[in-house]
Amino acid sequence: MKDASKNFIASLKKQKHEDKFLLFLDNVKIIKDAIANGTIKPIYVLTSLDQLPFTYKGEVYKVDDRTIEQLSNTKTPQKVLCIAYLTQHNVVLPKTNFLVLDGLQDPGNVGTLIRTAKASGFETIFLVNSVRKQNDKLIRSSVGAVFDSKVYEMTRQEFIDYAKKNKLKLIMTDMNGENVFETKIDDLVGVVVGNEGQGVCDEIASLCYKTIRIPMKAGIESLNAGVSGSIVMYELNKNKF
Numbered sequence: 001m002k003d004a005s006k007n008f009i010a011s012l013k014k015q016k017h018e019d020k021f022l023l024f025l026d027n028v029k030i031i032k033d034a035i036a037n038g039t040i041k042p043i044y045v046l047t048s049l050d051q052l053p054f055t056y057k058g059e060v061y062k063v064d065d066r067t068i069e070q071l072s073n074t075k076t077p078q079k080v081l082c083i084a085y086l087t088q089h090n091v092v093l094p095k096t097n098f099l100v101l102d103g104l105q106d107p108g109n110v111g112t113l114i115r116t117a118k119a120s121g122f123e124t125i126f127l128v129n130s131v132r133k134q135n136d137k138l139i140r141s142s143v144g145a146v147f148d149s150k151v152y153e154m155t156r157q158e159f160i161d162y163a164k165k166n167k168l169k170l171i172m173t174d175m176n177g178e179n180v181f182e183t184k185i186d187d188l189v190g191v192v193v194g195n196e197g198q199g200v201c202d203e204i205a206s207l208c209y210k211t212i213r214i215p216m217k218a219g220i221e222s223l224n225a226g227v228s229g230s231i232v233m234y235e236l237n238k239n240k241f
Helices: 006-018 028-037 065-071 107-120 136-141 156-165 225-240
Strands: 023-025 040-047 060-062 080-086 098-102 124-128 150-154 170-179 190-194 208-213
Touching: 006 065, 023 028, 023 136, 028 040, 028 080, 040 065, 065 080, 098 107, 098 225, 107 124, 107 136, 107 225, 124 156, 150 156, 170 225, 190 225
Parallel strands: 040 060, 098 124, 098 190, 124 150, 170 190, 170 208
Antiparallel strands: 023 080, 040 080
């Protein structure tokens, strides 16, 4: 373990400000799982502890608690900080039901949906014109599930081309659709959840062969995207647990 110099710490602060692709992870479990899964490429690991609480073969720098606090994105960080890049992977065709998030910008909602997708057996998530998966709040709200799932970022046109080329079967959520608790769904489908304000865009909606809804009492127009997407995923996969 090396002692971090003032110049080294200053350079990290500059990188944090300038490099939007750089992750600053301060949750020990998330760091440990992401390293084990090979979904991040650590650049530096900093700690104010005398020994790391997990196995890491790279270089570790000793810093004080204040440095961890200054570089962390949370108010009460743990005493370890991993500075890393996401590992890039080629897009692989889904082998299970999958999730498509069209234009979702709330990182809390997206993180919740990624976590629920993992819990529901939806192993692949497409982020289409949505918040970046490097977003710190997204990572925290997914409780690290973003590092343990196949999460692919695409533009709308990229996804449309990919869906057409691979003949993906898609269904979408909308208040005018069939009751999700009564409808029959094919074995392998993608559930498209749209932006809460605008819904699913017309181009992707035209690719969906079915529209489903969650029945609700009168007076409630819609549910939060994170809630509605989660209910639909659990319902579609409830017999697979």
